[in-house]
Amino acid sequence: MNLIDCHTHTQFSMDSEADIIQMIERAKELNLSAYAVTDHCECSTWYPKEHYHNTELFDYFNYKDDFEASVSALTELKKKYSGFNLICGIEMGQPLADIDIAEKIASDPRLDFIIASLHQIDGEKDFYYINYYHMTTKEINNLLERYFNGIYKMCRWGKFDILGHLTYCLRYMKIRNSITPNLKIFDEIIAESLRTLAQNGKGIEINTSGIRQGFGTTFPSLKYIRLFKELGGEIISIGSDAHKVSDIGANISDGISLAKLAGFDKICYFRKHQPNFIKI
Ligand SMILES: [Zn+2]
Ligand SMILES: [Zn+2]
Numbered sequence: 001m002n003l004i005d006c007h008t009h010t011q012f013s014m015d016s017e018a019d020i021i022q023m024i025e026r027a028k029e030l031n032l033s034a035y036a037v038t039d040h041c042e043c044s045t046w047y048p049k050e051h052y053h054n055t056e057l058f059d060y061f062n063y064k065d066d067f068e069a070s071v072s073a074l075t076e077l078k079k080k081y082s083g084f085n086l087i088c089g090i091e092m093g094q095p096l097a098d099i100d101i102a103e104k105i106a107s108d109p110r111l112d113f114i115i116a117s118l119h120q121i122d123g124e125k126d127f128y129y130i131n132y133y134h135m136t137t138k139e140i141n142n143l144l145e146r147y148f149n150g151i152y153k154m155c156r157w158g159k160f161d162i163l164g165h166l167t168y169c170l171r172y173m174k175i176r177n178s179i180t181p182n183l184k185i186f187d188e189i190i191a192e193s194l195r196t197l198a199q200n201g202k203g204i205e206i207n208t209s210g211i212r213q214g215f216g217t218t219f220p221s222l223k224y225i226r227l228f229k230e231l232g233g234e235i236i237s238i239g240s241d242a243h244k245v246s247d248i249g250a251n252i253s254d255g256i257s258l259a260k261l262a263g264f265d266k267i268c269y270f271r272k273h274q275p276n277f278i279k280i
Contacts, residue, residue, distance in 0.1 A: 001253060001256065001280075002033045002278045002279075002280070003030065003031070003032050003033065003249055003252045003253065003256075004032055004033050004034040004035070004237075004238060004252065004267065004269050004278065005027065005030075005032055005034075005035055005036070005238070005239055005240050005242070005248055005249050005252055006034060006035075006036040006038070006087065006089065006113065006115075006162075006205070006237045006238060006239045006269055006270075007036065007038050007089075007091065007115060007164070007165075007205060007207060007237070007238075007239020007240065007241045007242075008023060008027075008035070008036065008037055008038060008239065008240060008241070008242045008243075008248060009037075009038070009039055009040065009091075009241070009242065009243045010023050010037055010039060010070070012039040012066050012069045012070035012073065013039040013040040013066065013070075013243065014040060014060045014066065015040070015243060016039075016243040016244065017244075018242075018243060018244050018245055019245075020037065020073060020074075020077065021077075022245050023037065023242075023245055023248060024037075024077060024081060024084070024086060026245045026248045027084075027086075027248055027249070028081075028084055030248060030249045032085070032248075032249065033085060033269075033278055034085045034087060034269035034276070034278075035084070035085060035086055035087065035248075036086075036087035036088075036089040036112070036113050036239070036269065036270075037070065037074055037086075037087070037088065037089060038089035038090055038091040038113070038115050038239070039066060039067075039070035039090060039091065040063065040066065040091050040093060041063045041066065041067040041070075041090050041091065041092050041093065041105060042060075042063050042093035042094055042097075042119065042120075043063075043092060043093060043094050043095050043096075043097050043098040043101045043102045043105070044058065044093065044094040044097035044098065044120060044122075045058045045060060045061045045062070045063055046062075046063050046064050046067075046098060046101045047061065047062065047064060048061055048062045049061040049062070054123070057120075057123070057124065057125055058126075059126070059129070067090065067105065070090070071088060071090065071108065071110050071111065072110075074086070074088040074110075075088060075110050085269070087112045087113050087269060087270065087271060088110055088111055088112045088113070089111065089112060089113035089114065089115065089270070090105065090111055090113075090114055090115070091115045091117055091164060092105055092106075092114055092115065092116050092117065092160060093117050093118070093119045093120070094117075094118060094119065094120055094122070095116055095154060095157060095159070095160070096122070096150070096153055096154060096157060097120075097122055099157070102157075102159065103159060106159040106160065111273075112270055112271045112272055112273065113161055113162070113269070113270040113271075113273070114159075114160040114161050114162070114273075115160065115161070115162045115163075115164040115205060115237075115239075116154055116160035116162070116163055116164060117163075117164035117165060117168070118147065118150050118151055118154060118164075118168075119168075121143075121146045121147060121150050122150070124146075127147075127168070127169040127171075127172055128172060130143075130172070131177075132172065132173045132176070132177045132179055133176075133177045135179075137181075140173070140179060140181050141181065141185065143169075144169070144181060144183070144186060145186070147169050148186045148189045148190060148193070149189065151163070151166065151189075151190075151193050152189055152192055152193045152196070155193040155194075155196040155197050155202070156196055158196070158197075158200050158202060160202070161202065161203065161235075161237075161270050161273055161275075162202065162203045162204060162205050162235070162237045162270075163193075163197060163202065163203070163204045163205065164205055164207065165205065165207035165209070165219035165220075165241065166190075166193075166204060166219060166220040166224060167183070167219050167220045167221070167224070168207070168219045170215070170219075171209075171210060171213070171215050171219070174215055174216075175213065175214055175215060190224060190227070191227060191231065194224070194227055194228045194231050194233060195231045195232070197228070197233060198228065198231045198232040198233040198234070199232070201234075201235070202235065203233065203234075203235025203236055203237055203268060203275070204220070204224075204225070204228055204233065204235075204236065204237070205236070205237040205238065205239050206218050206219075206220075206225060206236060206237070206238045206239075206255040206258055206259060207219040207239055207240075207241050208238065208239070208240050208241070208250060208251035208252060208254060208255045209240060209241035209250075211250075211251040211254055212240075212247065212250050212251055218251075218254070218255055218258060222258050222261060222262060225258055225259065225262040225264075226261075226262040226263065228262070229262050229263045229264060230263075235268050235275055236259050236264050236266075236267050236268060237267065237268055237269065237270075238252055238255040238256065238259070238267055240252060256280050259280060260280055264280070265279060265280060266278060266279050266280055267280055
């Protein structure tokens with residue numbers, strides 16, 4: 001089986017200490033057909049702390065420096081590992097929080113691949129830091145409505161290759177607080193988002209981190225991967241979201257099985273924003 005891993009973090013992400021060389025060496029050892037490093041770059045806190053007013057909403061600033069460190073290291077490493085399919089990517093968070101920055105990143109000629117993610121609704125805390133325990137069903141649904149509206153707006157903007165980990169906000173609700181909301185009431189806006197991506201030749205990722213972290217399924221689950229296919233989607237990327245060497249490639253074969261079950265016969269990696277398909 002041709003395995004790929006197109007969502008991983010290294011020492012240039014604030015939440016990872018993984019040595020970038022060790023990550024690449026591990027990806028080579030696993031004989032991955034494509035390996036993308038996609039360090040974090042949150043457009044909502046691109047500048048140093050002094051630039052912002054509502055600083056209590058954020059835990060980390062100055063992604064500008066992390067972006068430059070990651071992308072310049074990868075540009076050099078691509079030369080060193082020219083016989084290996086190493087991809088210079090980025091996980092762009094909250095592009096609509098600062099469209100000028102997002103467009104500047106999107107037009108950086110060194111990037112092969114952009115995952116767009118929503119970790120934080122505009123003006124609110126990162127999903128990671130929200131305490132869901134005392135929230136009523138109505139409050140949870142309101143939060144999810146703001147999340148899916150944000151996803152839809154991001155899909156309409158569309159200056160990226162792949163939508164990252166759709167439904168990721170469910171991770172902390174379930175793992176920490178055993179809350180499993182029913183997403184059925186959001187099916188329409190989710191379908192609208194997926195249709196927009198399909199029509200514009202964009203893809204979604206199957207993010208396998210939920211399997212190893214005890215969530216139980218990928219982000220998104222089979223239901224929405226299938227819906228993307230039904231709506232004309234053709235581009236599927238797969239990533240482990242590894243933040244350490246030992247997680248590279250984790251559950252990728254499960255992700256490929258889900259892609260097949262959803263009706264896809266190929267997955268995809270990007271070079272210079274062009275999709276390259278691999279039969280599965
Ligand atoms: Zn993410
Ligand atoms: Zn990530």
